[in-house]
Amino acid sequence: MSSTMVVTQPQPVMEAQDSQEWGSGICDCTQNTPECCFAFWCLPCFACRTSRKYGECLCLPLLDYLPxxxxxxxxxxxxSMRQRYGIRGTLCRDCVCSFFxxxxxxxxxxxxxxxxxxQVVLISAKQT
Incomplete structure (x- = not known):
C-alpha cells in the first residue's frame, strides 16, 4: 500500500481595490504620523524595513546612497508597486517623486x- 503526498504551494491573495490611484497622496503624512516620524528621524532604517515588508532585499534602499x-x-x-497594485502613473512622475x-x-x-x-493563504497537505 503506497500513499502519495499532495502538497499545494501557498499562493498570494490580493485584496481587490476599486481605485487605480494611490490610496494616499505623496504628502499625506497625517494618515500615519508614527511611521512618518520614524521615516523623518531614521529614513535608511524605515526604507529598509519597508523594502523587507514588500518582499525585497532588506538592504535594497541602501543603494540609493550611491552617487x-x-x-x-x-x-x-x-x-514595482504601481505594477503590482494596478496603480496608474508614469515613470516620469515616479522619478520626480523619488528625487524631490x-x-x-x-x-x-x-x-x-x-x-x-x-495576505498569504496556506493550504494544508492531504494524503491520497
Whole structure:
C-alpha cells in the first residue's frame, strides 16, 4: 500500500481595490504620523524595513546612497508597486517623486502596502 503526498504551494491573495490611484497622496503624512516620524528621524532604517515588508532585499534602499541623480531603489520600488497594485502613473512622475520627495515617497509606499494588506493563504497537505 503506497500513499502519495499532495502538497499545494501557498499562493498570494490580493485584496481587490476599486481605485487605480494611490490610496494616499505623496504628502499625506497625517494618515500615519508614527511611521512618518520614524521615516523623518531614521529614513535608511524605515526604507529598509519597508523594502523587507514588500518582499525585497532588506538592504535594497541602501543603494540609493550611491552617487547618482535619481535614487534607483526608490524608483524601482515605486514602479514595482504601481505594477503590482494596478496603480496608474508614469515613470516620469515616479522619478520626480523619488528625487524631490524621497522620504514622503517611502511613506506613501508604506501606507499603500498597509492599505492593500496582502495576505498569504496556506493550504494544508492531504494524503491520497
Amino acid at each position: 547618482s541623480l535619481i535614487p534607483a531603489a526608490s524608483l524601482a520600488m515605486r514602479v 520627495c524621497y522620504p514622503c515617497s517611502w511613506c506613501q509606499m508604506s501606507r499603500e502596502m498597509a492599505r492593500r494588506n496582502i
